[in-house]
Amino acid sequence: DGGITQSPKYLFRKEGQNVTLSCEQNLNHDAMYWYRQDPGQGLRLIYYSQIVNDFQKGDIAEGYSVSREKKESFPLTVTSAQKNPTAFYLCASSSGQGFYNEQFFGPGTRLTVL
């Protein structure tokens, strides 16, 4: 089955630790995205990548880093510089480059900082 997988589903982190959230897709999509969802707010874009070995900052990139070494993988690292990392993180992909195209979402990772 084609789709997007995210792991882990739940993640707990101590303050000061970096953690990496996995996102893998087998849809052969060029573009991939990371969003953050907080209660009472719309999804906000963290980073996106329109092609392998290239990525751009979204609206709330501070305290996060990404890499796009393979077409199917777009891991997100939440660094200790992120002041309020507790949130629900969603990864998405689209076949075309740009936000006009339909995005396919993964199941999400819920990160809690202890």
Next chain:
Amino acid sequence: KNEVEQSPQNLTAQEGEFITINCSYSVGISALHWLQQHPGGGIVSLFMLSSGKKKHGRLIATINIQEKHSSLHITASHPRDSAVYICAVFYGGATNKLIFGTGTLLAVQP
């Protein structure tokens, strides 16, 4: 002020009712997406439209570009329709951004 406003924020309906969820935006857009988020958190894209009306099963989405308004309708609602429905607008050109609404929580009771 959020650039995308959804109403209502919460909606409870009885099974079989006709449901309407509204989305308004402040400036001209290139396209609008309707998404469904299930209680577990996963999101599914329902529609993308830039004009007129689209229908898929019991779901109908309409957009009025002049009035900067879109509606999502669910006919013959069912408890399995219970979810958060999210509107997202795409600003093209130099802006090239997708702005999400905060969602409408729908609960359909049997």
